[in-house]
Amino acid sequence: MTDGKPMVEVTNIRREFALPRHSLFAPPRRVVAVDGVSFSISRGDTFGLVGESGSGKTTVARMLLKLDLPSAGNVRFEGSDIFTQDRRQERIYRRSVQAVLQDPYGALSQRMQIGSIVAEPLRAQGLARGEALAAAGRMLEAVGLGADTLNRYPHQFSGGQRQRIAVARALSVEPKVLILDEPVSALDVSVRAQILGLLREMQQRLGLTYLFIGHDLAIVKYMSTHVGVMYFGRIVEIGPASALFGRPLHPYTRKLVATAKGRQKLGEVRLTGEMPSPLAPPSGCHFRTRCAFAAERCAAEAPVLSELKTGHSVACHFAAELPEPA
Template sequence: MSSTTTKSEEREKQETILRIEGLTKHYSQGSGLFSSIWPKPKVKAVDDVSFEIERGETLGLVGESGCGKSTLARTVLNLVEPTDGAVYFNGRNIADLSGEQLRQQREDMQMIFQDPQSSLDPRMKIGTIVEEPMRAHDLYEGEREERARELLEKVGLDPQHYNRYPHQFSGGQRQRVNLARALAVNPDFIVCDEPVSALDVSIQAQVLNTMQELQDEFGLTYLFIAHDLSVIRHISDRVAVMYLGQMVELAETEELYENPQHPYTQALLGSIPVPDPRAEGRRGLLEGDVPSPIEPPSGCRFRTRCPKLIAPEQYEMTESEWTGARRFMRAVSRRTFEVENEAQLRDEFFDQGVPSGEAGDIVETAIDLLLSDEWEQADELLEESFADPSICAQEKPDYAVETEYGTGVHHAACHLHREGIDNTANAD
């Protein structure tokens, strides 16, 4: 489809422009003569992700660096081949396309990259850069210069700059050139991979406002990736939160920011700096590092860092007892303290008393192991006793929770929302 009229008719026919079902992308580690004999474990960059994007909306995608956001974006566009799953664009599975069919499909799907400088050829004038997609798709022959100048003006640049080179522009202006290039073939859908993260804050707002104006004018749909939560809130209609290759929460923007239901989302929002010199303490602090995507945790992937890990059902512990046991287990795993004596361990982790019953026996045994400098044995005992039996380690969570703001569905991948579960021992 190359004409605007045809695209407009297509937009009216279908509401959901993009549907992702079980999208997975695993990377093999290295290659060589012996790779088939001793295969290396796979990096699970994106693992079983599903969501939909409605026509004309902006879906924001947020998460820590390395969580799989950019891999997801490139897999959605079939720039990298998915390991499994399906990507339906206008009802057509683009994962099955190749060659000329895929080239034609990309007329409707474009991408804006993170670095506005490296994504532009320094040897080409910006007019030629904007015209390049038109030539690749055999569009607007005889009208390309006129259209390029028009698009430069649309994105806030002077059409007279048509013959200038990228180095003659600022970072914000170069990103506007990237935006004009993405619009050159009149696409329906644009993936924006952190398009303003390399820009000054004062320029970010200008570029974001331009993108929103163009979205309204051309009926565009955005998948907008960023790590800046304020940027995501400004531009997104809905927000998806990603952690270690999986989606952990998805909701309308106001709902997610005002009523976050996943502990990871709560930590992200809590990490936003507060412009108040009277504010004390560190907000949104998470202990530990993101686990390896080669061997991600079972069940809920956030459980190794979650401050609300659910206690195993076989142990009867009060809130304070479980809090102490959980802190003790993680501190032993990360070796964040030195063992001086038994009294020091009890004061540091169990000032309210060691848990009673079987849970207390496990803690006492772990303390004895630490006093004997047997860290690995203590770590294994605590992990097998307290972490592995938890429902957080046994099942992958996925729940629809009650919405307080807006009318859309709120998905939260956290077992705290499992019907009938007792969370009294896990509240902070």
């Protein structure tokens, strides 16, 4: 599917949030939610971002959707910077990049009929009501819902059906990129596979490019061609999905993969220590307080991502010397 051309290029983006002070005399507090993240997504590919809660995944998504601005770094879409667009370019961009989020119930306006919900982005593009509704009906059929869906309301549908509606709405304006932020996390396990299947089918059929965010490794693996593993705002490992899951290089990824395979008992993958506070992440390598291989250097110096295998990079001082996973 892919033609190797970068559709989205994220370069060294950073996002800090200033938090309210505890008191007038307390020092200012801040969270570095995203700390120098870079990746690119080729046309037709799916880049998976995986990481624990609070690792910065949604913050990355929000910047790509231009719902938030980076404190530093830039994002290019088809080669041009998305944060220096004029109004016309911005309008095209907002149409080209659509989102499907975790909670379909929250995302759909409860008082609107499904037809209007799906037609709304088309109406915003200036399409007449009748045409927009007709297109909405076709889109709803394409995602596996009957055209009789048009006059009904969100509460009359199951979670899986509502997520189909959200997909139809996102696709109605013929986007090039979908930002999928935990699109199946709120769904029953039984319907997850259907929605993932639908997303993959639509990707094939329409040649879409995806950013797929999740915390379930098996799902991210199933969906993604390339994957980045986030920990406390940084990508600690990045590479082709097959390599990254087949031969994880970072102790954190190794832990995640082993856990997903039910091999928790292995001593080398045990996470030690508590989850640090995002207000005071450990110096050097943020992961060191939970890493079985941590040494002095890890506290002194933050490891940078370096390519250990072709296209497969890891941010760990000792990645090349770690024992083979059992």
